[in-house]
Amino acid sequence: MTDRRTILKAFSAAPLLLAAGCATRESTTPPGVLNVGQISNSVAFLPLFIAEKQGYFKAEGLTLGARPELGTGAKVAAALKSGSIDLGAGVITDAFNLAKIDDGMRIVTSLVTEYYVDIVVPPSLPEPASLNEKIQALVGKKIGITGPGSGTEALVKYLFGSIGRDAAKDATLVNLGGTMTSAIGALKANRVDALSFFQPIAQQAAAADVGKTYISPARGDVPSLRGALHGVVFSTTKLLDRKRNELAAFERAMGRALADVHGDPAHARSLLGQYLKTTNPKALDALVPILRKEMPATPQVRRASYDTARKFHLDSGLVRKAPAYDAVLYEQAAV
Structure with a gap:
């Protein structure tokens, strides 16, 4: 060895x-x-x-x-x-x-x-019917990511870009590191309004009644990312x-x-x-x-x-x- x-x-x-x-x-x-x-x-x-x-x-x-x-x-x-x-x-x-x-x-x-990063939001947030409306609802929000240059940041940038927005200007990206418990804690304490994180963040948040899956490429929510x-x-x-x-x-x-x-x-x-x-x-x-x-x-x-x-x-x-x-x-x- x-x-x-x-x-x-x-x-x-x-x-x-x-x-x-x-x-x-x-x-x-x-x-x-x-x-x-x-x-x-x-x-x-x-x-x-x-x-x-x-x-x-x-x-x-x-x-x-x-x-x-x-x-x-x-x-x-x-x-x-x-x-x-x-x-x-x-x-x-x-x-x-x-x-x-x-x-x-x-x-x-x-x-x-599949792109296994999910957007997770509090259970109380309404879910618009279309993907574009969901992305628009994230504008102006604090979104937790693992860090700069990560796939979690990239998904947010890509989604915002798809509706003509710039995530760096039209949202506040909060670097939370890669620890899932800390990310869920930040969502629960309202330090962030949403999370862009790797699986199984959405499943963990749902099990704890803290969050729900809002946008999931792996679920097929983003057609251009399927497969x-x-x-x-x-x-x-x-x-x-x-x-x-x-x-x-x-x-x-x-x-x-x-x-x-x-x-x-x-x-x-x-x-x-x-x-x-x-x-x-x-x-x-x-x-x-x-x-x-x-x-x-x-x-x-x-x-x-x-x-x-x-x-x-x-x-x-x-x-x-x-x-x-x-x-x-x-x-x-x-x-």
Whole structure:
């Protein structure tokens, strides 16, 4: 297993690595081993938990080394650049940002094919019939987001832009960090009027009678975002070229994990409860059918899903450039 000090050194160097665009080092793991870093314990990474919990990686002849939670996409990119992890699990925004400094960035696994950020409001707020009216009702409000440059901010900017408004001028965006309990507390205490946050924020808020789902791309509320690739596993060609067999085993294990998500609902609920141990049971019950809809049946990266996400990122200004579909797949035929 890679020395933890090596990984921590990569984390602390994240800003320097990204600013300098230094060359990617080769993998530091021995044959048969993969180090996989992820940004958080969000619902997007449930398949990774399932594959490990159910022994699918081991069954496919693969050993998992370090499994650090790095907190940000920049730190995932830094760890990939240093070679201290072989694969990074994050959102597609993280992959696009890595592509800015490394044209060898490749997306290898599809984890979530819906934009899993929801707009949550107090239960008492009336719900207009149309999407445009709902967005208009948010104008002038204080909206909690995880932070600048995040997918939570991007959704608000995109929604406001769709009605000719500027979220930076026509709303107050409040940076709350990534802790869900703090975000729900801010909504309950009226420090914010709405939240733009990752799942399962809406389900948690509803279970606590604090909030309700107001706008949900994953539910299909935003037509232009339907089917957008969001949660992904990505890496670089320099790392992947040395880990071809390991990557194949990883993909087989992920396929088995996704099959569990789409299999027996009671079994999927049990696995979700083991993954999100502190989440309200009512929220978990509500989340299972949502995950079965937004997680793909296989880990394959589909062109339509990728292209939808790419267009959103460009249109929202979240990134200025994003590689085309054929440029980001690692020896995977177009579908």
